[in-house]
Amino acid sequence: MSEPPAQIEHAVEAAKSGQWDRLLSEWERSDVLAGRCSRHAEPGSSWSFLHQAARCGHARACRALIARGAFVDALSHDSRTPADVAGQNGHHELAAFLRDASIGRDSLWAPQTDPDLHPASNRWREATPAKADVNMKGGYGGGVVRIRKGEPYFTDALGRVLVGWHGTFNPPRGMDGDSMIE
Numbered sequence: 027m028s029e030p031p032a033q034i035e036h037a038v039e040a041a042k043s044g045q046w047d048r049l050l051s052e053w054e055r056s057d058v059l060a061g062r063c064s065r066h067a068e069p070g071s072s073w074s075f076l077h078q079a080a081r082c083g084h085a086r087a088c089r090a091l092i093a094r095g096a097f098v099d100a101l102s103h104d105s106r107t108p109a110d111v112a113g114q115n116g117h118h119e120l121a122a123f124l125r126d127a128s129i130g131r132d133s134l135w136a137p138q139t140d141p142d143l144h145p146a147s148n149r150w151r152e153a154t155p156a157k158a159d160v161n162m163k164g165g166y167g168g169g170v171v172r173i174r175k176g177e178p179y180f181t182d183a184l185g186r187v188l189v190g191w192h193g194t195f196n197p198p199r200g201m202d203g204d205s206m207i208e
Contacts, residue, residue: 037059061142064141067100075096076108088120093184098124135189153182159175173195
């Protein structure tokens with residue numbers, strides 16, 4: 027199920043005008059819309075919702091978008107990342123946060139383009155236990171990790187699913203089979 031283009035366009039206009047609290051409420055009500063917005067980039071400018079939130083200095087919106095799979099390293103048509111945009115608009119703490127939130131665009135844990143896949147992470151030090159309240163699909167290394175409703179897993183500080191070697195998640199394991207969680 028995808029959101030109609032008009033709904034995305036409406037959300038883009040709300041982001042451009044700084045209506046972040048309204049957008050956050052809409053995303054809480056529609057996980058599908060949140061996923062679509064987190065991966066959306068405007069044709070021509072390549073600006074994402076994360077670029078817009080960074081421009082406004084809206085840290086809560088940035089966190090929500092990253093948790094749904096926004097590309098922290100996304101480049102605009104003029105090669106600016108959301109961190110660059112935040113810094114250029116005087117939001118230096120947010121710029122530092124965004125740089126730190128990057129997993130790397132060529133990493134196995136980099137967000138995938140499919141908005142229905144939860145983002146993955148390798149930030150083992152941030153491990154927080156979670157339990158799937160619905161069936162979930164996470165993106166890892168170009169593949170899909172399936173977590174069934176009720177299954178435990180771990181997230182990083184931004185809500186991204188910790189995934190180990192061969193898609194392990196409870197706990198994520200290294201190549202040697204040992205847990206990556208301390």
